[in-house]
Amino acid sequence: MPADKLIELGKTVSRRLRANPQVQVVEGAGTELFCFQNFLDPLECGGLVAMIDADRVPSTVYATNDDKHFRTSESCNLARTHPFVHAIDAKIDHLLGMKNRQGESLQGQRYAIGQEFKAHHDWFHVEQPYWQDERKRGGQRCWTAMIYLDQPESGGETSFPAAGLMVTPRAGMLLAWNNASPEGKLNSATLHASLPVTSGIKNIVTKWYRERFWC
Numbered sequence: 001m002p003a004d005k006l007i008e009l010g011k012t013v014s015r016r017l018r019a020n021p022q023v024q025v026v027e028g029a030g031t032e033l034f035c036f037q038n039f040l041d042p043l044e045c046g047g048l049v050a051m052i053d054a055d056r057v058p059s060t061v062y063a064t065n066d067d068k069h070f071r072t073s074e075s076c077n078l079a080r081t082h083p084f085v086h087a088i089d090a091k092i093d094h095l096l097g098m099k100n101r102q103g104e105s106l107q108g109q110r111y112a113i114g115q116e117f118k119a120h121h122d123w124f125h126v127e128q129p130y131w132q133d134e135r136k137r138g139g140q141r142c143w144t145a146m147i148y149l150d151q152p153e154s155g156g157e158t159s160f161p162a163a164g165l166m167v168t169p170r171a172g173m174l175l176a177w178n179n180a181s182p183e184g185k186l187n188s189a190t191l192h193a194s195l196p197v198t199s200g201i202k203n204i205v206t207k208w209y210r211e212r213f214w215c
């Protein structure tokens with residue numbers, strides 16, 4: 001049962017994160033959100049930024065959307081077989097206690113001035129046609145982990161409007177959240193957006209974990 005899996009993954013991952021002395025719990029209404037400062041060092045951040053810079057193409061969205069400005073950043077999927085990417089993946093897997101194959105490819109994202117990702121949930125909307133494929137390749141996105149690789153001079157905050165939270169990018173800082181509620185329901189309080197960058201550039205990587213093996 002999918003709900004059982006989401007309940008179990010919610011519990012085991014959040015228990016593991018709470019037991020880690022380097023992890024801070026971020027208090028937001030109705031969410032389980034965690035933060036780890038300096039999760040990546042400047043060399044790791046710089047290496048990922050260079051890869052994103054080389055491979056970036058306009059970002060895409062899953063659901064058909066009339067708003068052409070919904071996600072205006074550039075992104076790329078980083079090759080999981082690349083030894084450097086593999087090492088970063090392994091570090092995130094270990095932090096959350098996830099199996100490598102539950103994780104989608106690490107996605108690099110770059111926001112220039114004015115670029116943004118409007119409010120959305122990372123979980124899949126099961127009434128959308130794309131879900132018929134996604135349910136067969138790993139099911140729901142249970143947890144999200146994202147890491148800021150640098151910090152724009154202004155703008156680019158990650159806003160969680162339903163939870164009443166605003167996170168300012170800090171190079172190397174990881175954020176992780178449970179996309180489900182403790183009852184295994186898709187949690188609408190995880191709604192989030194990347195606010196437009198107003199000065200400088202913002203680079204991040206995101207790892208979305210599935211209930212089952214994605215690859």
Ligand SMILES: O=C(O)CCC(=O)C(=O)O
Pocket residue numbers: 109117122146156157158192193194195204206
């Ligand atoms: O760039 C951000 O702050 C948010 C990115 C995001 O929502 C995602 O990667 O799913």
Ligand SMILES: [Fe+2]
Pocket residue numbers: 120121122192
């Ligand atoms: Fe997101």
